[in-house]
Amino acid sequence: MCELLGMSANTPTDLCFSFTGLTQRGGKTGPHKDGWGVSFYEGKGVRSFHDATPSATSEIASMIQGHPIKSKTAICHIRQANVGDINLANTHPFIRELWGRYWVFAHNGQLESFSPKNGIYEPVGDTDSERIFCDVMNYIRAHLPRNATPKQLAEILVKLAQGYAKQGVFNCLLSNGDWLFTFCSTKLASITRRAPFGPARLTDADVTIDFESETTPNDVVSIVATEPLTSDEEWHLYKPGEWKLWQLGEVIAHGQATI
Template sequence: MCELLGMSANVPTDICFSFTGLMQRGGKTGPHCDGWGITFYDGKGYQNFKDPNPSCESRIAQLVQQYPIKSCAVISHIRQANRGSVSLVNTHPFTRELWGHYWTFAHNGQLSNYQGLETGRFVPVGDTDSEIAFCWLLNQLEQRFATRPDDDALLFSFMAECCDQLRELGVYNMLLSDGDVVANYCTNNLHWITRRAPFGEASLIDEDVTIDFQKETTPNDVVSVIATQPLTNNEQWHRMLVGEMCVFKKGEVIYHREGTPHPEPQQGNEATSSQ
């Protein structure tokens, strides 16, 4: 399957540490060699880097790792292609405008019978199930709300209902951000961690790298990281449940809808998904 990486922080923060771990899974420690992308927000603006080549070999990925872009909201994705060709146009994340903000989306999973989803003015450019699902989701939001509602709970509750509908079509794990919030929805594999004082050391699973966050932060910093699978081996990550949705703002959870327990795996039958 593909893998997702997101970050929400209360102060501009670089994601170099987590990004370094994720990039190794793009062809070195994992099979996700069909492209990668990352989007950094700066207020209402954003910077987007994409490459349809394996992330572990990408010069652009090396640039991002070495150039500490600081942001309060980040979305990243490494791809193992299933729907759509391996190409730049099909490389996540995808971005569209809604309510005067740029929304960025990345998906892990595989959907079926998605071709009939009504996308309205949000016309897909590529040919992935992911981009069609994103355009459908934005169309649903725009049809329901002419402008962004002031009530966050109303917005995110409806968004979760839309995600439930997409989950009926298959595996649907997603990250979505407008630069202000970072929303995530789980079908089968999504984890998150919030780091705050007192900060400690963290060691990557996929690379021999350890960082002491206490030396890189202030006591007031709050940083939440969302990933398909945990990126570190000495921290406690929270595994999300089926249908669970969390929305982070400035590193804190501002909306949470409970999910249901994951089904027990059947002996000798392992479910897999890819994007």
């Protein structure tokens, strides 16, 4: 299985601390060595990096850890290949354009025999994850208006996620830069950091940070990951079928789907 990392914040925030912890699981403290990728929203633009090598030893990943790219929304993925070859085309997150915005998607799980319906969005690689993403985008384009609200989108996304989860394992992160949708099929965790901020220590690396010295009293930063990244903070563990829609670091809609 792969691992996910997402961020939603009310102010541009760097992902260096969490990203450093996650990358260690890509071939050092974990088996997810078959490539990685990360996408940072900057306004309506996306700064995206992908590499088919293990994140724990990737020079590109090392560069990102030392270069504080600030974003309100970010999605990261480290891959343990189940379906599809190990190459750049198969590394998440995947990106497509819809209604004048870039949509970014990352998936943890497997729907081995999944076949998407025909539409204008087609996969470039040969993973089930990208086929699912194209299916999502084609369905949204066909069934929602351009000015759909985040909560209208969430209703459709939950319906689709339920269907995918009944076919296999489907944990996902999806964003268009304005919101971040998260769905748990088997495993997902989240934490929201706000004042008063304190220190935190990574589980997978000997790194500690004092968030108070890095933030302002008005900052709200939420992190979503497959498993908790720190050893001294209280994370919320999603239940199977639980979903949340995040915006500016806060949950604006949530629910429990039957899967």
